[in-house]
Amino acid sequence: MPATTDQPALDRAHALVLTWLASLEERGVPPTASVAEVVARLGAELPDGSTSPEDVITHLAAACEPGLTAMPSGRFFGFVIGGTHPAALAADWLVSAWDQNCGLRAITPAHSAVEEVAEAWLLDLLDLPPESAVGFVTGGTMANFTCLAAGRDEVLRRAGWDASIQGLVGSPGVRVLVGAERHDTVDLALRYLGLGLPEAVPADAQGRIDPAALRAALEQSDNRPVMVVLQAGNVHSGAFDPFNEAIEVARAYGAWVHVDGAFGLFAGASPTRRHLVEGVEAADSWATDAHKTLNVPYDCGLAIVRDRAALRAAVGMHGDYLIHDAAGEPFDKVPEISRRGRAFTVWAVLRALGRDGVAELVDRFCDHAAEMARGIAEIDGAEVLNDVAFTQVCASFGSDDETRAVVEGMLADGTAWMTGSRWHDRAVLRVSVSNWSTSEADVARSLAALRTVAAGRGR
Template sequence: MSTNPFDKPLEKAFSLGTEFLNDLDTQPVGARLSYEELKSLWSWDLPEKGMPAEEVIEELNESAIPGLNLNQSGRFFAWVIGGSHPSAIAADWLTSVWDQNAGLYACTPSSGIVEEIAGSWLKQLLKLPPQASFAFVTGCQMANFTCLNVARNYLFDQAGWDVEVEGFYGAPRIRIICGDHKHNTITRALRMLGFGRNVMVELPSDKDGKLHVDEVRKEFERDHVTPTMVILQAGEIHTGAFDDFKSIIPLAHAHNAWVHIDGAFGLWAAASPKYTHLLEGAEDADSWATDGHKWLNVPYDSGYAFIAHPAAHFKTFTSQAGYLKEDGKARDEYNWTPELSRRARGYTTFAVIKELGSTGIEDLVERCCRHATAIVEGAGQLPHVEILAYPIINQGILRFRNPSAGEDESKHDQFTEHVIAAINASGEAFFQPSTFKGKRCMRVSVSGWRTNEDDVRRTIAAIGEAICDVSRR
């Protein structure tokens, strides 16, 4: 009989984990309990005495399951959240077992090497310049932060201001040009970097949330002197729209601006020959941010930052301390990321790319886009459904119109909310309401590898049943 203290808890975790995954198709996709009910499941006092590790895992699972949204399900469409691939889950478990601090090569040589390999593969998949530097971070929020941090310091340097010596106070003003449909992670990243709302110039976008070159040109004609960041988007969060990279990036560079692309999920369109045209010209940007835990379907948390100017990237984050020994050959991750102590995030990315290969990732992207279109078009044939946006890639928008509301948009908003709630209550699929161009709507976000034709059929049927149910009330 084994006396290894890890055997029982790991066996229990494996058993419960595989049971969870095997039951996905038969369980409600959304969390089943209210906030109050969930709190009651976790209402324990601080324990004075411990308990066997395997019993802790059993208790943890029993309390957590009712409050989990099953984003691993093929019918989870609420946000752009992918369900992890088998190799990624297994690699993530091993990453925890190995328990490596990946901030420094000397701490974990293998972790450093695998990030070098995975980073190179990512640049090839995303059609980014081979000389670009990269960083594995927690998600696109910190990828945007990382890229814009480098951009800020680079622009200060170009303006003759050494921010590392002088700090931020008294520094030259930097202007931020972006579209009015930028993602909130951009606003948060800029705020963390010390930029206030008054330096942001939000330009109007078109009906799909796409920024066009004419608007950017007008702003540079108004002011062609102030150091500038231009922040573009690959994949608007509702429509999946792409900004006009081919025209905007050369214009911005002609005015010595730094161009950043927020491509949390849309950057993955580059992996498909069918959709790569949407990113024409994007390779000429100065930085790019995307997620691994969205369309690549690796476990949380996983994001990637890429910088076209490695020297500026290194200068922004490098630090020296007597106990941080570098050998001069290996890559130390803390020189490229905001973190020092950090999880070894390269293993899951490496595993998925090895499992799928570039052709498998291409198929994943195209399959998700195909299913998104099928759901939007199929639901669009149902009564009282308005299609606000057909998918450009894997995102679409639906709105549900109250048959007795006429032109009262507030009642259509309310009807939309009720239909979404009814779909979620059925357990067949899971969506979230949002607002696009002032209208409440339902986003259809397809980014999980499990979604198949049967999931599409079941989802459309669930939408139809929810509309009938709400209409009868």
Template sequence: MSAPGDAYREPLDRARLHAQAWLDAVPERHVGPAVDVNRLVPQFARALPEGPSAAGAVVDELAALSEPGLMAMQSGRFFGWVIGGTLPVALAADWLVSAWDQNAGMRFATPATAAIEEAAGGWLLQLLGLPHGSDVGFTTGATMASFVGLTAGRQHLLQRAGWDLDRDGLFGAPRVRVLVGAQRHDVIDLALRYLGLGAPEVVPADAEGRMLPDALAEALDAHPGPSLVCLQAGNLHSGAFDPIGTATAIAHDRDAWVHVDGAFGLWAAVSPRWAEHLEGLAHADSWATDAHKTLNVPYDCGVAIVARPEASRAALGLHTSYLISDDHGPGDPFEKVPELSRRARGIPVWAALRSLGRSGVVELVEGLADAALALADGISAIPHAEVLNDVVFTQVCISFGSDERTRRVTQLLIDDGTAWMSGSQWRDRAVLRISVSNWATDDDDVRRSVDAVARAAARVPHP
């Protein structure tokens, strides 16, 4: 028989109480974890009990043991990496996804989840100004979203070159060159490793990390043949955008496939203030972004968009006697991502978009950029602090003079716990890197974070 509903009541009630207690504490708690993983492992790895334990008690134990090792990533004062919070409606939708427990791979088997994801995909194409009819798939993150786009590009280029990749594999195939900007995100290299395409060829970029179009043309002309060009919407450090329209035209003139890695920066396309930085975006062939990073849905939720569905479905699809496939129309969800069995990640996206509406998405994106600019302005007023990036979207890089002083200020800030910002290396300098991606960050969070940086800087004498 089916599991009785009452069996879930106590553990779910306990989980809800612990979840609410955590969320209530986030706004004022120390942002960083209180203990490290080496302290926690022995507590979780005690001898496995010989017999069963009550479900509610297990949930209580899990919450109690975990709490000191949790990072308050939902905090309005967490600016490490690009990790947003979670919109309340998206969190609630994600709870329903877990409760419904659908294997959302086929339209036939799970029509509700497929319909929701198709609707969310259509809304995303409208918001981002991307071609109607593109395939939209929901992946485990932006890395796998780029993997999808690059997989489709590899399939398309080799098929056009007369090579049957499915039958003959990569050995002996025409070489597919991959060209990237000098400051691309390293996950592109990781996706290429998965695809067996090897290390990319690096095209020079300017000081903000923007690929130089003339250098791209020169590199493509030097070795004609099947080529993938990876452009970037949102540099990890500066937030700058490659000249997407110009670079895409150069690449297409030479029959190259263009993929845009827009893990967080693709969302700038929804904003009238920022869309000009992505002029020509719709002319690319594939795009990757992350709904967690900027739209603030729960982990994990990448978005893969491919303008040529036949290429991605040929590379990722599977047809067998036991799968009831949809041969016509928008395709099955499993044909758009590298997973036959899959979680319905698009449902929280639908809920977030339905709740925000177009104007709410614009307000969210512009609010993140405004908070980043306010942080940059506030911190730049601190003696000997210097903002290194020219244009602030949602990323800010700060130097406090010498590399050693910058690293010490960063560590003191983390120890203080009022705000959390990560250290990095950019332009051969140590930097304090700020990433604003949380819908909940407000003016008070900005003020308190600037004050925390000022306190840390005051404790480190300037040479």
């Protein structure tokens, strides 16, 4: 098929993308069609004949548009997922068009070069050890998985057990200690790794691990190798574990220390917020999501491991049919061989914003969250439940039923998306600020809608 036949479909897709982006300012955030309704619009039967690519794109967009949530909108405050910065979006179009399988240096020198540069920029920006390796994985879950795989195998290796050869059956096992309010994906990654449920260490009212309780737990040694998982950014409060104290305690017991920093690790990029992650550089590994605070498209987590050899031993592989480079391969740092060019979008955002721009982005998120908290606190009967030190706000509007009514009312109103959750045995409305495009006007408009909905709660 000649390349020129791509043109109509690409032109149509480009026009539809611009129309979608232009609609975000005024459209409601929630979708207006159900799964079943979108299926009906798509058509459930696979046709016998072919359809032109241009017509396929036209049909796909028309069928799906009512079922789309305006996640790129500046008024989407759910799940800490960010938006997509224009430079990253444009770079992602190139990624798909270039169609590079980015596992090998010799085959994809362009991506390997961009990955090297982006890796160095990230480590410098976050003030992490420059010798560390950065693996570009699918998201936060796999970033945690990759880092914890390196930690699991390394602490077992120190105990005289090679998990890569001997597996886990018959091994000394690994003891994993986590804060009581760690994110659920930490437990999921540990389950994938065959390590089972971790031991929960008490946390304070904001979800920060208690170093004294961590020490007490570690003193109850059963002679297994140990990993300790800390947190940069509690999903409800936004709080950060006390890294200096907790890492010092963990080090005294020979533990591998991993930090789940899905959205909070980028506090290190801001001079005014860097104190939140003071001491985090002393850990062994760090996980974050570039599609959260850094605002690249989905499918881009970052697994950062200080010991490159430990990471390669845990997730690397060898194949005689592959073209190996003495400098090492991109797939030595991730669980996948076939993968898209994730580093292109990360490089694009970092290059577009620069060091000062990333710091300003983080600060703006925090400032908007603080303004949200102030506005919510002024609503009759509302209570902000967390210390708003970063990008998260949790609020109650009275009883659990009243709070749930506000959550449901906001979704029905459609002006902004704010999710419900449960924290400290209370129903809460949770606001997560992580979109580059959120403006002061978006915050004011969302608070106005919240005031209106809250005034009618329980009715």
